[in-house]
Amino acid sequence: MAHTRKAGTAGRFGSRYGRKVRYNVRTVEKQAKGTQECPNCGKPKIKRVAVGIYECKACKARVAGKAYTVK
DSSP: OOOOTTGGGGGGGGGGGGGHHHHHHHHHHHHSSOBOOOTTOOOSSSSEEETEEEEEEEOOEEEOSSSSOOO
């Protein structure tokens, strides 16, 4: 099943769970899987390795943060 641009990663739920819940899942997953700004070097190169663990591709720093965001 392909994901539409509007539904994003929450397209796997189809029409279940309601629009608001699927929108919240989409925004959290987009934030967690995307790159974020590194607190050490300031470059937007930090990626999530595991829950609460992030690694910067630029300065190779490992940072502990929240479950879905660094800050």
